[in-house]
Amino acid sequence: MAKRSEDFRVVNIKYLNELHFILELEGTKPLPEIKPGQFAQIRIDNSKNTFLRRPFSIHDVDYAGNRLKFLIRAIGDGTRTLGTIAENRMVNLIYPLGNSFSLPLPREKVLLVGGGCGIAPLLYLAKFMNRSGVVPDILLGFRNSKSIMESDEYSKTGRLFIITEDGSEGEKGLVTGHTIMKDLGAYGRVFCCGPEPMMKAVAELAKASGTECEVSLENMMACGIGVCLCCVVKSSRGNVCTCTDGPVFNIKDLQW
Amino acid sequence: MVNLEFKIGSLRFKNPVLTASGTCGYGYELEDFINPDELGGIIVKGTTPEPREGNPYPRMAETPSGMLNSVGLQNKGIEYFEKIIYPRISGFNTNVIVNINGNTIEDYVTLAERIGSLDKIPAVELNISCPNVKKGGMLFGTNPVSAREVIREVRKAYNRVLIVKLSPNVTSIEEFARIAEEEGADSVSLINTLLGMAVDINTRKPALPGFTGGLSGPAVKPVALRMVWQAARAVKIPVIGIGGIMTATDALEFIMAGASAVQVGTAIFIDPESPVKIIAGIKSYLENKGIRNYSDLIGCINS
Ligand SMILES: Cc1cc2nc3c(=O)[nH]c(=O)nc-3n(C[C@H](O)[C@H](O)[C@H](O)COP(=O)(O)OP(=O)(O)OC[C@H]3O[C@@H](n4cnc5c(N)ncnc54)[C@H](O)[C@@H]3O)c2cc1C
Ligand SMILES: Cc1cc2nc3c(=O)[nH]c(=O)nc-3n(C[C@H](O)[C@H](O)[C@H](O)COP(=O)(O)O)c2cc1C
Ligand code: FES
Numbered sequence: 001m002a003k004r005s006e007d008f009r010v011v012n013i014k015y016l017n018e019l020h021f022i023l024e025l026e027g028t029k030p031l032p033e034i035k036p037g038q039f040a041q042i043r044i045d046n047s048k049n050t051f052l053r054r055p056f057s058i059h060d061v062d063y064a065g066n067r068l069k070f071l072i073r074a075i076g077d078g079t080r081t082l083g084t085i086a087e088n089r090m091v092n093l094i095y096p097l098g099n100s101f102s103l104p105l106p107r108e109k110v111l112l113v114g115g116g117c118g119i120a121p122l123l124y125l126a127k128f129m130n131r132s133g134v135v136p137d138i139l140l141g142f143r144n145s146k147s148i149m150e151s152d153e154y155s156k157t158g159r160l161f162i163i164t165e166d167g168s169e170g171e172k173g174l175v176t177g178h179t180i181m182k183d184l185g186a187y188g189r190v191f192c193c194g195p196e197p198m199m200k201a202v203a204e205l206a207k208a209s210g211t212e213c214e215v216s217l218e219n220m221m222a223c224g225i226g227v228c229l230c231c232v233v234k235s236s237r238g239n240v241c242t243c244t245d246g247p248v249f250n251i252k253d254l255q256w
Numbered sequence: 257m258v259n260l261e262f263k264i265g266s267l268r269f270k271n272p273v274l275t276a277s278g279t280c281g282y283g284y285e286l287e288d289f290i291n292p293d294e295l296g297g298i299i300v301k302g303t304t305p306e307p308r309e310g311n312p313y314p315r316m317a318e319t320p321s322g323m324l325n326s327v328g329l330q331n332k333g334i335e336y337f338e339k340i341i342y343p344r345i346s347g348f349n350t351n352v353i354v355n356i357n358g359n360t361i362e363d364y365v366t367l368a369e370r371i372g373s374l375d376k377i378p379a380v381e382l383n384i385s386c387p388n389v390k391k392g393g394m395l396f397g398t399n400p401v402s403a404r405e406v407i408r409e410v411r412k413a414y415n416r417v418l419i420v421k422l423s424p425n426v427t428s429i430e431e432f433a434r435i436a437e438e439e440g441a442d443s444v445s446l447i448n449t450l451l452g453m454a455v456d457i458n459t460r461k462p463a464l465p466g467f468t469g470g471l472s473g474p475a476v477k478p479v480a481l482r483m484v485w486q487a488a489r490a491v492k493i494p495v496i497g498i499g500g501i502m503t504a505t506d507a508l509e510f511i512m513a514g515a516s517a518v519q520v521g522t523a524i525f526i527d528p529e530s531p532v533k534i535i536a537g538i539k540s541y542l543e544n545k546g547i548r549n550y551s552d553l554i555g556c557i558n559s
Pocket of ligand 3: 220221222224225229232242
C-alpha cells in the first residue's frame with residue numbers, strides 16, 4: 001500500500017493516566033488500507049528539541065470517520081509536546097509504514113502479549129483478527145492497578161488476562177509468570193509487543209514450547225521509509241531495516 | 257519561463273536540485289512521495305566493491321537541529337548494484353549518479369571502471385569523505401597527498417563526469433577543491449558530514465557505540481555555506497553545495513554563495529517531498545524577482 005504524507009486534525013487527546021494518552025486524529029480523505037502492526041511517523045512542530053519525526057504504532061483505525069488513534073507514553077520532549085497539542089490543530093503524518101503481524105489461520109489459537117505502552121498495536125491487531133473470526137487471548141502486564149489502560153477496549157476483542165507487578169489487579173508478577181504462559185504450547189502463535197527484555201523473555205518461552213512468535217521492535221528511527229539505514233536489526237539475512245522489513249519480526253529471523 | 261538547467265561539462269541536469277547520497281536510497285524508495293524524474297539528479301547510497309554490513313545499531317543520535325549518523329556504508333556491494341538495482345533505476349528520466357567508496361585506491365578504480373560500463377549512469381561521486389569507516393573514506397579526503405592520488409587514478413580509469421565529494425573535516429577546503437580541479441575532476445560536492453559526538457548522561461556512555469558520528473541537518477548549514485563559498489572562489493569547476501538544506505531559501509543561499517547546484521539530504525527524513533518543494537520554491541523566487549536564469553545568481557554575493 002502506498003505510503004503518504006498527510007495533515008491530520010487533532011480531534012482529541014485523552015489522558016489514561018499521568019503518562020499515557022490517546023491521540024485521536026482525523027484526516028480529510030479516505031484512509032488507505034492499514035494493516036495491524038503498521039506505524040506512522042509524526043512530525044512534531046512545536047518542540048524545540050525534536051528535529052526528527054517520531055514513530056508510533058497505529059492503535060486503532062476508524063475507516064468511516066477517517067480517524068486514527070495512537071496510544072502514547074510521554075517520555076521525552078517530543079511525546080510531551082504531542083500530549084499538549086490543542087484540539088483542531090494539524091499534525092503531519094507519514095503512514096502507513098512497515099510490515100504487519102501475520103494473520104492467524106482460521107480457528108488457530110492466538111495469544112497477544114503486551115506490556116506498558118507496548119500494548120498499543122495489539123488493539124487494532126485484535127480487532128483485525130476478529131473480522132476474520134479469530135478471537136485471541138490477550139495478556140497485558142502493568143505495574144499496578146492504576147497503570148492499567150483500556151482494559152474495556154481489549155476485553156471486547158478477546159479473552160483478557162491482566163497481570164500486575166504488585167498484584168493489585170489480576171495475577172502478580174511479570175507477563176512471563178502468568179498461568180496461561182505455562183501452557184504456551186496450546187497456542188499456534190503468540191504476538192508480542194513491549195519493552196525489549198519482556199519480548200526477549202516471551203520469545204524464550206515461545207521457542208521452548210515451539211509456538212510461532214512475532215515481536216514488534218521499537219528501534220530508533222530517522223526516516224521511517226528505508227532510506228537512512230539507521231534503524232537496523234541483525235537478522236538471519238544480515239542487517240535489515242526495522243522500518244521497512246519490520247517493525248514486526250518472527251523471532252526465528254532475529255538473532256535473539 | 258525560468259531556466260533551471262544546470263550543466264557539468266556536457267552533462268545536462270534539468271534543474272540544480274539533487275538528492276544526497278545515503279539519504280534517498282536508490283530513488284525508488286521515494287516514489288510514493290515524489291516523482292524522481294522531477295529531480296535534477298539522484299545520488300544513490302555509497303557503494304563499495306564488497307557487500308558491507310555497516311556499523312552496529314544504534315547508528316543515530318538526534319542533536320539540536322540535526323543528527324549524528326554512523327551507518328558505516330552499509331550496502332550490498334557493486335555486483336548486487338549492477339544486477340539487481342541498476343535495472344530498477346535505469347529507467348529514471350534523470351541523472352542517476354553512484355557514490356563510490358573503498359578502502360584502497362584499487363577499490364575506487366575498480367568501482368569507477370565497473371560503473372563506467374553502465375550506460376545509464378552518467379557520473380560518479382567519489383566519496384573520500386565518509387567519517388564512519390575505519391579504512392578509506394575520510395582518510396583519503398583529509399590528506400592532500402592521498403586525495404590527489406586517488407582522484408588521479410580514478411580520473412585515468414573513468415571518462416564520464418567525475419564529481420569529488422569533499423570532507424569538511426579539514427583546515428583548508430580550498431586546498432582540496434584545487435587538488436580535485438588539478439587532477440581533472442569535473443565538479444566538487446561539499447560538505448559531507450562533520451565529525452561530531454554526543455554523550456548519554458543517563459547511561460554515562462557515548463550516544464553512538466563508536467563514539468563519533470557524522471553531523472548533518474540545519475546544524476551544519478552555516479559551516480557548509482562558508483566552505484562552499486570558499487571552494488567556489490578557489491576553483492572554476494562547478495561546486496555542488498550540500499549541508500542542512502531544508503528549504504528553497506537555504507538552496508538559494510548556497511547558490512548565491514557560489515554553488516552551481518545543491519543536494520538535499522537529511523531534509524528528506526523530515527519531509528520526503530522537500531526536494532521537489534525546493535525546486536518549486538527556487539522557480540517561484542526567480543519568477544517573482546523577474547530573473548530568467550538561475551545561473552545569474554551563482555556566486556552573486558561576491559560582486
Ligand atoms: C515502530 C515504532 C513504534 C512505536 N510505537 C509507539 C507507541 O505506540 N507508543 C509510544 O508511546 N511509543 C512508541 N514508540 C516509541 C516512541 O517512538 C518513542 O518513545 C518516542 O520517539 C520518544 O520521543 P520523545 O521526543 O518523547 O523522546 P526523546 O526525548 O527523543 O527520548 C526520550 C527517551 O526515549 C528514548 N527513545 C527515543 N526514541 C525512542 C525509540 N524510537 N524507541 C525507544 N526509545 C526511544 C530515548 O533514548 C530517551 O531515553 C514506537 C517506536 C517505534 C520505532
Ligand atoms: C544517514 C546518512 C547517511 C549518509 N550516507 C552517505 C553516503 O553513503 N555517502 C556520502 O557521500 N554521504 C553520505 N551522507 C552524507 C550526505 O550525503 C550529506 O553530505 C550530509 O548529510 C550533509 O547534508 P544534509 O545536511 O543535507 O544531510 C549520509 C548522511 C546521512 C545523514
Ligand atoms: S529509519 Fe531510516 S531506514 Fe529505517
